[in-house]
Amino acid sequence: MLHNIAAIRGYHAHVYFDPDTRATARAVRHALTGCFDVRVGGFHDEPGGPHPKGSYQIGFTLGQFDHVVPWLMLNRQGLDVLVHPLTGDEAGDHEHRALWLGTPQPLDIDFLRSLPAMPAVATPAATLAAAPPPSQPALLTQDSCND
Secondary structure (H helix, E strand, O other): OOOOHHHOOOEEEEEEEOOOOHHHHHHHHHHHHHHEOOEEOOOEOOOEOOEOOEEEEEEEOHHHHHHHHHHHHHHOOOOOEEEEEOOOOHHHHHHOOOEEEOOOOOOOHHHHHOOOOOOOOOOOHHHHHHOOOOOOOOEOOHHHHOO
């Protein structure tokens, strides 16, 4: 079954760490937020939801994908990172439509299946107009982010 990419409303990346790599995760987070205007969640030092170990979440727009993901590929400092689309199907997004940077982690997909279904949401034209175009990935400091 083919899916329409218009169903993707944005992306999440989950950066995984343990007590020994927490400082590295903090440094990656600091560098990332210095380069991109992304939404970053708090540090979760324990497993939670579908995630088997400590993590934090990064939210970014459609237009930022081709800059944020390559940046993570080059700068994740050995941390494992899950990247997935936001389509309203949490289980499918994490299980079938995700990509991994590093070693895939065993997710609790049953936890996601137990969540109430999220209705498919059409993106209003005003929201699309407000999103940065792909050629402008919301870089904050172009020179330092491309070194």
